[in-house]
Amino acid sequence: MVTEVYDIDPKHSSLVIGKRGAGINSLRQIPGVHNVNFNTSHPSVHKLTVMATDNNTCQKVYVEVQKRIGALKTTIPHVTKNLIRSNDSNWQVLLLQLCGGNIGVVIGDRNSRSQDVSQKMVVSTFKSHGQSRSFDMSSFHEALGTDESNFIEVGDRSALETAFGNALRNQKLMKDKTLVFTLSPGKLIFLGKGYNTTQLDRKGLLSRGDDYLKNKGIRTFFVPNLQPSYFQQFTDKLQSLGFENLNAKTPDSYTVVHLDVRKGNKDVNYSVRLAVDSELNSYANNSDDPRLSQERKNAIDKILSCETIGEVFPGVKKEKLKINFFMQSKLLHPDKNLHEGATDAFKVLQDAHEKLAKGDPPTAKVLAVEARSKKSSSSKNAKPPKVIKIRTDKIRLCTLTTVSERNLDVRATLVGFDEDKENLSQEVKDILNRCWDQRDEHGNLPMTTGTLNIQSIKQATEVHDWFKEIQVSGQTRIMRVKVKKLRQKAKLEVDWQSAIEIDLKIERDVDQKLDAQQLTDEFDELMQWADKMM
Structure with a gap:
């Protein structure tokens, strides 16, 4: 038996591992392979270890991995930018400190994180002068500065237009997907091991971005789930800013299930919106819906x-x-x-x-229609949950996240998705309904059935729609703010967690085409309103 070790770029690791480890398992099934291990502990390079009967078999495994990595060329690139916001334009060092108990967001408590000793940090402050430090590998990478960084200054409008332009060019690779651009407050969290406080260098961030962070053993994630106490604060702010709550007396409520469905040799993701009551039951009577x-x-x-x-x-x-x-x-x-x-x-x-x-006169006749029935598909006392809307094949085209010492950051996303006109197949509906029937008294669902894998459940107990007319580039537009009271549970989370989520969006006409300048204008406008609300 021989053993070969291959270096894999961390950005390709998900392609090697596959969904729930299916990629590694398929490599192990190659004839002559005794075992395949994949070590992802090092931030800059991951190690693929192949044990097989001979070198040729090891090479077959590596060729298969390279085929998967080559498939990246046919996928939609995701444009990512982190916008550094500082009141001090001369800052040289960004200081991080451990999250305190007063953090404004709700971070999920997952069983899978029990062995993770990474410490959660947030931006503490920006300083004009850094502490002296010895030369290390991250300093060497800073000096190179050859790759485009995904960290930029918040006022760099040209970089924003370039990012949106690249994302829209990528969008042409998709066919007839619905595009949505929203902005949400939350907090950017930094994860690192062995730190109580640490500092990030301006030159390193602006020249090397994520590579700079990887060399320091730091990664980031954004949390959009705000503490429930923010609900009244945002409600009061929206009222004072002249927004109208269009459903104050009858807020919407629904449950969203994010799931993967196995179709052939690949998983297709779905986001299914259901009409169920606060206890995750279907409405007992149609009159309750x-x-x-x-x-x-x-x-x-x-x-x-x-x-x-x-x-x-x-x-x-x-x-x-x-x-x-x-x-x-x-x-x-x-x-x-x-x-x-x-x-x-x-x-x-x-x-x-x-x-x-x-400008047609008010006396013009209404559209002539012959009213047809649209009845509920569920009968009285029906058990299965009622499907309201289904989205599938969601693709993130562009993500913009602010990095600041403020209590809350923001993230803007441009996404594309398909509206599933056929709804779910009857087979998948039956599986989903069986899951619903098997839930326990705490609302826990069987998360995996072989064909269907439930990733998370998000229940919006109250959804308030706020609207206001604003001016964007000299045109009157409608700004929409959704304030959602949530309770949610991810696949590995221990219990339901309560939070609120806020989405800001500028409505556009159905036939209105998007361009980079327009998206940049919308982003600037949404940022200004988000600052007023926070």
């Missing part, structure tokens, strides 16, 4: 009784048209209304909005 409320039925009757577009928006001035359209959409959109005629009522609403926005 908020989407079948009397308020929503009355909204349909009102729209379908209108004869002119002016009656659809009675007394609404043109500058308030968009806000009113969003208010009525909350009641009429087929995802949120299961009464008969909801689809056609929404079509009438959309048509009237478009015509009035173009």
Whole structure:
């Protein structure tokens, strides 16, 4: 038996390991292979150890790994930038310190982390002068400065436009995916072993970025889950800033299940939104489902009784048209209304909005529709959870994260996904429903069934929609802020955890095309509003 050791770049490790270790297991199945081990403990290079009957077999394993790594060329590159925010423009050193008990975010408590001795740190402050230190490998890499860093100064608009431009060029490789750009407050956490405090050099971050951190044994992750105490603070801020809460009396609620489904030789990810009550039960009666409320039925009757577009928006001035359209959409959109005629009522609403926005007279006739039924797919006392919406094949195109000593940072993401028009296959629905039936008294679900693997469950117990008209590049746009009260559980987490999550988004017309300058303008605007709220 012979043993060969191969160096693997850490950025390719996920391709070697595969989902739940399937990649390593498949390498072990190659004829003549006795064992394959993969050591990921070193931050700069990972070691693949192959034990086989001869050198040729070891080489076969390495060739298979290289094939997987080569597949990277056909995937969508993810553009990542970390924006350093400091009040001191002359800063030279960024100081990190251990997270205190007053950290503003909720970090999951996972069984898998019980053996992880990494310490969680946050930015403490920026200093103009650093401490003297001996020459080490990270200093050597700083001097090279040949690779483009993923750390930039927050005011570098040209770097932002370049990042968005690259992301949009990558988007052309995707077919007909829905694009969404949002910004969320949270906190950037630094993980490192053996540190109580440490310092990061300006030159190292701006010249080498992640490579600089890897050489110091540090990695980062962003936590968007805020402490529940922030709910009232953000509510008060939004009110003082002139936002309107469009569903204060009847906030939305739903449960999102993130899962992987095995199809052939690959896993396909799904995000499934379900209508279930606070105890993760399907609604016992259709009348309990908020989407079948009397308020929503009355909204349909009102729209379908209108004869002119002016009656659809009675007394609404043109500058308030968009806000009113969003208010009525909350009641009429087929995802949120299961009464008969909801689809056609929404079509009438959309048509009237478009015509009035173009300047058509209020006396113009409404869109002619023949109201058709849209009934709930579940019967009374049905057990299976009701599917509201399904998204699949989500791809992150661009991520922007601020690095600061503030209590909260922000992360902006541009993502693409498919709306699953066929919904889940009946087989997957049956598996999901069986999982639901087998949950215990604490709401724990069997996370794996062979075909289906549940990664996490996120229950939004209250979702408040806030809107405000703003100006972006001289145009009137609608800014939307979702404030969500959550309880959630990831696959390996010990218990449910409560948190709030906040998403900021600037609405755009369906046919509005995105470009790098527009996304940069939106990012600047969202950052300004996030600062006001925090």
